[in-house]
Amino acid sequence: MPALTPDPGRADPHRHQAAAAFLMTLPEPWTLGPIRAHRLAPELLERCDLTGWRLDGRLRRRLTLHPEGVRDYGAVLTARIRDLRAPGAPREAKPRAACSRCGSLRSLVHGRTVCVACATAPPAPPALHQAELAAEVRAALRTARRAS
Ligand SMILES: [Zn+2]
Helix, strand or coil: CCCCCCCCCCCCHHHHHHHHHHHHCCCCCCCCCHHHHHHHHHHHHHHHHHHCCCCCHHHHHHHCCCCCCCCCHHHHHHHHHHCCCCCCCCCCCCCCCCCCCCCCCCCECCCCCCEHHHHHCCCCCHHHHHHHHHHHHHHHHHHHHHHC
Protein backbone atom coordinates (compact mmCIF):
# COMPACT_ATOMS: atom_id res chain seq x y z
CA MET A 1 0.00 0.00 0.00
CA PRO A 2 1.51 3.40 -0.96
CA ALA A 3 2.28 5.78 1.86
CA LEU A 4 0.08 8.83 2.05
CA THR A 5 2.03 11.82 0.81
CA PRO A 6 0.78 15.17 2.04
CA ASP A 7 -0.70 17.36 -0.66
CA PRO A 8 1.92 20.07 -1.16
CA GLY A 9 -0.72 22.63 -2.06
CA ARG A 10 -2.52 22.13 1.19
CA ALA A 11 -1.21 23.02 4.59
CA ASP A 12 -0.87 20.26 7.13
CA PRO A 13 -4.11 20.44 9.17
CA HIS A 14 -2.14 20.31 12.40
CA ARG A 15 -0.04 23.28 11.35
CA HIS A 16 -3.15 25.11 10.22
CA GLN A 17 -4.75 24.51 13.61
CA ALA A 18 -1.61 25.68 15.37
CA ALA A 19 -1.46 28.85 13.27
CA ALA A 20 -5.15 29.61 13.86
CA ALA A 21 -4.72 28.97 17.58
CA PHE A 22 -1.68 31.26 17.59
CA LEU A 23 -3.78 34.07 16.08
CA MET A 24 -6.67 33.45 18.47
CA THR A 25 -4.40 33.65 21.49
CA LEU A 26 -2.58 36.86 20.63
CA PRO A 27 -2.70 39.35 23.48
CA GLU A 28 -5.64 41.74 23.53
CA PRO A 29 -6.53 43.78 21.54
CA TRP A 30 -4.90 41.74 18.79
CA THR A 31 -6.79 38.52 19.46
CA LEU A 32 -8.54 37.29 16.32
CA GLY A 33 -11.87 35.52 16.24
CA PRO A 34 -11.98 32.01 14.78
CA ILE A 35 -13.19 33.06 11.32
CA ARG A 36 -10.46 35.60 10.76
CA ALA A 37 -7.85 33.38 12.40
CA HIS A 38 -8.64 30.44 10.11
CA ARG A 39 -8.70 32.68 7.08
CA LEU A 40 -5.31 34.17 7.94
CA ALA A 41 -3.65 30.94 9.12
CA PRO A 42 -2.50 29.70 5.65
CA GLU A 43 -0.90 33.06 4.92
CA LEU A 44 0.82 33.08 8.28
CA LEU A 45 2.22 29.59 7.64
CA GLU A 46 3.37 30.55 4.18
CA ARG A 47 5.21 33.64 5.43
CA CYS A 48 6.75 31.65 8.27
CA ASP A 49 8.00 29.02 5.81
CA LEU A 50 9.44 31.70 3.55
CA THR A 51 11.09 33.80 6.24
CA GLY A 52 11.99 31.34 8.98
CA TRP A 53 9.69 32.78 11.64
CA ARG A 54 8.11 30.29 14.01
CA LEU A 55 4.86 30.47 15.93
CA ASP A 56 6.53 31.58 19.12
CA GLY A 57 6.75 34.45 21.54
CA ARG A 58 9.15 36.34 19.34
CA LEU A 59 6.69 36.35 16.43
CA ARG A 60 3.88 37.23 18.82
CA ARG A 61 5.81 40.27 20.01
CA ARG A 62 6.70 41.23 16.47
CA LEU A 63 3.11 41.13 15.26
CA THR A 64 1.67 43.00 18.20
CA LEU A 65 4.13 45.90 18.40
CA HIS A 66 2.83 49.43 18.76
CA PRO A 67 -0.90 48.98 19.29
CA GLU A 68 -1.38 52.70 19.83
CA GLY A 69 -3.38 54.40 17.10
CA VAL A 70 -4.47 51.15 15.45
CA ARG A 71 -8.16 51.04 14.61
CA ASP A 72 -8.57 47.71 12.84
CA TYR A 73 -6.26 45.25 14.57
CA GLY A 74 -7.19 42.42 12.22
CA ALA A 75 -6.28 44.47 9.15
CA VAL A 76 -3.00 45.63 10.67
CA LEU A 77 -2.19 42.08 11.71
CA THR A 78 -2.89 40.81 8.19
CA ALA A 79 -0.66 43.49 6.70
CA ARG A 80 2.09 42.69 9.18
CA ILE A 81 1.94 38.99 8.40
CA ARG A 82 2.08 39.66 4.66
CA ASP A 83 5.04 41.95 5.23
CA LEU A 84 7.04 39.57 7.43
CA ARG A 85 10.69 39.44 6.57
CA ALA A 86 13.31 37.06 7.87
CA PRO A 87 13.92 37.72 11.56
CA GLY A 88 16.86 40.01 12.14
CA ALA A 89 17.10 40.92 8.46
CA PRO A 90 18.96 44.22 8.12
CA ARG A 91 16.79 47.14 7.15
CA GLU A 92 17.47 48.15 3.57
CA ALA A 93 21.22 47.74 3.82
CA LYS A 94 22.55 50.80 2.05
CA PRO A 95 25.60 50.14 -0.13
CA ARG A 96 28.54 51.84 1.48
CA ALA A 97 30.30 54.58 -0.45
CA ALA A 98 34.04 54.19 -0.77
CA CYS A 99 36.41 56.91 0.36
CA SER A 100 37.17 59.19 -2.59
CA ARG A 101 40.82 59.41 -1.60
CA CYS A 102 41.92 55.92 -0.60
CA GLY A 103 38.97 53.87 -1.86
CA SER A 104 38.46 52.08 1.45
CA LEU A 105 35.01 51.28 2.82
CA ARG A 106 35.72 52.75 6.24
CA SER A 107 33.06 55.12 7.55
CA LEU A 108 33.17 58.45 5.83
CA VAL A 109 33.34 61.73 7.67
CA HIS A 110 29.82 63.07 7.95
CA GLY A 111 28.95 65.17 4.92
CA ARG A 112 32.24 64.42 3.14
CA THR A 113 33.49 61.82 0.71
CA VAL A 114 36.68 60.97 2.57
CA CYS A 115 37.13 58.44 5.33
CA VAL A 116 38.12 59.36 8.86
CA ALA A 117 41.68 58.13 8.33
CA CYS A 118 42.15 60.29 5.24
CA ALA A 119 40.47 63.31 6.80
CA THR A 120 42.75 63.19 9.84
CA ALA A 121 45.91 62.16 7.98
CA PRO A 122 48.69 64.75 7.64
CA PRO A 123 48.81 66.42 4.22
CA ALA A 124 50.49 64.43 1.50
CA PRO A 125 54.28 64.66 1.75
CA PRO A 126 55.88 67.10 -0.73
CA ALA A 127 57.67 64.19 -2.45
CA LEU A 128 54.37 63.47 -4.17
CA HIS A 129 54.49 66.88 -5.81
CA GLN A 130 58.11 66.68 -6.90
CA ALA A 131 57.32 66.30 -10.59
CA GLU A 132 55.01 69.31 -10.44
CA LEU A 133 57.61 71.38 -8.61
CA ALA A 134 60.31 70.44 -11.12
CA ALA A 135 58.09 71.53 -13.99
CA GLU A 136 57.42 74.81 -12.22
CA VAL A 137 61.13 75.46 -11.63
CA ARG A 138 61.95 74.70 -15.27
CA ALA A 139 59.23 77.08 -16.43
CA ALA A 140 60.52 79.78 -14.10
CA LEU A 141 64.11 79.32 -15.36
CA ARG A 142 62.94 79.54 -18.97
CA THR A 143 61.13 82.80 -18.24
CA ALA A 144 64.17 84.17 -16.41
CA ARG A 145 66.49 83.30 -19.31
CA ARG A 146 64.17 84.91 -21.82
CA ALA A 147 63.91 88.07 -19.70
CA SER A 148 67.69 88.48 -19.50
ZN1 LIG B 1 40.31 57.26 2.85
